[in-house]
Amino acid sequence: MSKISVYIIAWNEADKIRQAVNSVLWADEIVLADSFSTDGTAEIAAELGARVVQIAFKGFGDLRNRAMAACAHDWIFSLDADERCTPEARDEMLATVALSDAADAYYIPRRNFFMGRWIRHSGFYPDYRQPQLFRKGALRFKKTDPVHEEYEIVSSRPAGYLQQPIWQFPYKNLEEVARKANRYSTLGAEKLRQRGRRTGMLTALSRGLWSFFHMYILKKGILDGWPGLVIAVGNFEGTWYKYAKLHELNADWQPPDSPPLRRG
Numbered sequence: 532m533s534k535i536s537v538y539i540i541a542w543n544e545a546d547k548i549r550q551a552v553n554s555v556l557w558a559d560e561i562v563l564a565d566s567f568s569t570d571g572t573a574e575i576a577a578e579l580g581a582r583v584v585q586i587a588f589k590g591f592g593d594l595r596n597r598a599m600a601a602c603a604h605d606w607i608f609s610l611d612a613d614e615r616c617t618p619e620a621r622d623e624m625l626a627t628v629a630l631s632d633a634a635d636a637y638y639i640p641r642r643n644f645f646m647g648r649w650i651r652h653s654g655f656y657p658d659y660r661q662p663q664l665f666r667k668g669a670l671r672f673k674k675t676d677p678v679h680e681e682y683e684i685v686s687s688r689p690a691g692y693l694q695q696p697i698w699q700f701p702y703k704n705l706e707e708v709a710r711k712a713n714r715y716s717t718l719g720a721e722k723l724r725q726r727g728r729r730t731g732m733l734t735a736l737s738r739g740l741w742s743f744f745h746m747y748i749l750k751k752g753i754l755d756g757w758p759g760l761v762i763a764v765g766n767f768e769g770t771w772y773k774y775a776k777l778h779e780l781n782a783d784w785q786p787p788d789s790p791p792l793r794r795g
Contacts, residue, residue, distance in 0.1 A: 532629065533604075533605055533606055533628040533629060534559040534560070534604035534605060534606065535558050535559055535560075535604060535606045535607070535608055535624070535625075535628060536558065536559065536560040536561075536562060536602035536603055536604040536606070536607050536608070536667075537555045537558040537560065537561045537562065537607070537608045537609075537610055538561075538562040538563075538564055538598040538599065538601065538602055538607060538608075538609055538610070539551055539552065539555075539561070539562070539563050539564065539576070539581070539610050539611065539612055540564045540566075540591075540594055540595065540598055540611060540612070541563060541564070541565050541566070541568065541572050541576075541612040542565065542566040542567075542568055542572070542588065543568045543569060543570045543572060544568070544570075544572050544612035544613075545568070545570040545571045545572045545575060546703065547612045547613055547700070547703075548563070548572050548575050548576050548612050549575050549579065550615060551610060551611075551612050551613070551614060551615060552575075552576050552579045552580075552581055553579065554610075554615040554616040554617075555608070555610060555616050555621075556579070556580070557621055558608065559604055560582065560602065560603055560604055561576075561579075561580065561581040561582065562581065562582050562583075562584055562598065562601050562602055563576040563577075563581045563582070563583045563584065564584050564586050564594060564595075564597065564598035564601065565583055565584070565585055565586070566585070566586055566587065566588040566594065567585055567587065572612075573585070582601075584597075584598070584601045586598065589674075590674070590675065590676055590677035590678070590680070590718070591672075591676065591677065591678055591679075591680045591718075592672040592673045592674045592675060592676035592677075592680035592681070593672075593674040593675070595609070595672045595680060596671060596672050596674050599667065599670070599671075602667060604667070605666060605667055606628045606664065606665070606666060606667070607664070607665055607666075607667055607670075608624060608663060608664050609661075609662075609663045609664075610663070610697070611699070613699055613700050613701060614641065614697055614698065614699045614700075615697060615698040615699075615700075616697050617695065617696065617697055617698060619695040619696075620639060620693070620695040620696060620697045622695070623693050623694065623695040624637075624639075624664055624693070627664070627691075627693065628664075633691075634686075634688055634689065634690060634691035635665060635666045635669040635684070635685075635686035635688055635690075636662035636664070636665035636666070636669050636670055636684050636686060636690040636691070637662055637663070637664040637665065637690060637691045637692065637693050638659040638660075638661070638662055638663070638690060638691070638692045638693070639659075639663045639664060639693045639695075639696070639697055640656070640657035640658065640659060640692075640693070640694070640695075640696040640697075641655075641656070641657065641658040641659075641660070641696055641697055641698070641699045642656055642658075642696045642697070642698050642699070643655040643656065643658060643698075643699045643700075643701055644698060644699070644700050645700070645701060645702055645758045645761075645762070646757060646758040646761065647758075648755075648756070648758060650755050650758060650759070650762070651754070651755060652750060652751035652752055652753075652754045652755050652759060653746055653747075653750050653751070653752035653755050653758075653759050653762050653763065654746060654750040654752075655701075655755075655762070656696075657696065658699070659692070661682050662682070662684065662690055663697075664693065665684075666686075668685060669684060669685050669686050670682055670683070670684055670685065671683055671685060675725065676722055677718040677719075677721050677722050677725075678715050678718035678719050678722060679715075679719065679722070702765075705761065708761060708762075708765040709765070709768070711765075711769070712765050712768045712769035712772065713772065715769055715773075716768075716769045716770075716771075716772035716773040716776055717772075717776060719769075719773040719776075720772075720773050720774070720776035720777040720779075720780060721780070723773070723774075723777045724777055724780050724781065728777060729777070729778075729781050730774045730777050730778050730781075731778055732775060732778055734774060735771055735772075735773075735774035735775040735777075735778060736771060738770050738771065738773075738774050739767045739768070739770045739771030739774070740767065741770075742766045742767055742769075742770035742771075743763050743764065743766060743767035746762065746763045746766045747759065747760065747763035
């Protein structure tokens, strides 16, 4: 029987980590890749049986590569702290890794819950983000990516798609929508700067407006009611600030060396 390691990346997720770890207690190994949390996240995970590995945060690409390297078994299931593995997804994964002709990597659908309802549109379902079940060595991330990390499937065979979804709770409340928009826009701006990108405030505004239109209209977020509107506004804010912060980084505004001259 093939064994499965689960890795969970986390930083100050004490209010979420217990449920995440509990949902994968069936795994042969649980590795918490913690970035020196100060709220008890690591202690909670260790109490539940997870092996805690402390990794200084240098971007999500580097973090995921180092988390995968810490896993001991042939198969790896990646779970974020705001995700939960369902019994149905567990059973499908166990059946999949037992196949003699299993692919080397699989995408897993995610169902997102926000503001008291399951999100059916807004690009949030089936939300195949990146392969989350894969053989060790079959997936690697661009280690310099601070956020929205690019990945490469190291296999000559195409990736597969599982059918049973896991759950995600992307935002605990409206404050977290704003907090994530702020954090990810900062990381996203740095990623663009590393690639030599430049922009202006008008471009930042147009990018933000397009992201809102894309999610709310083209991805049918309008059909998700108030949660769909909040998600689209949060996406506008994150995109707007990402490009505005990129402009700020490139402009490197500095205060004047002396006060303005008096007139008259």
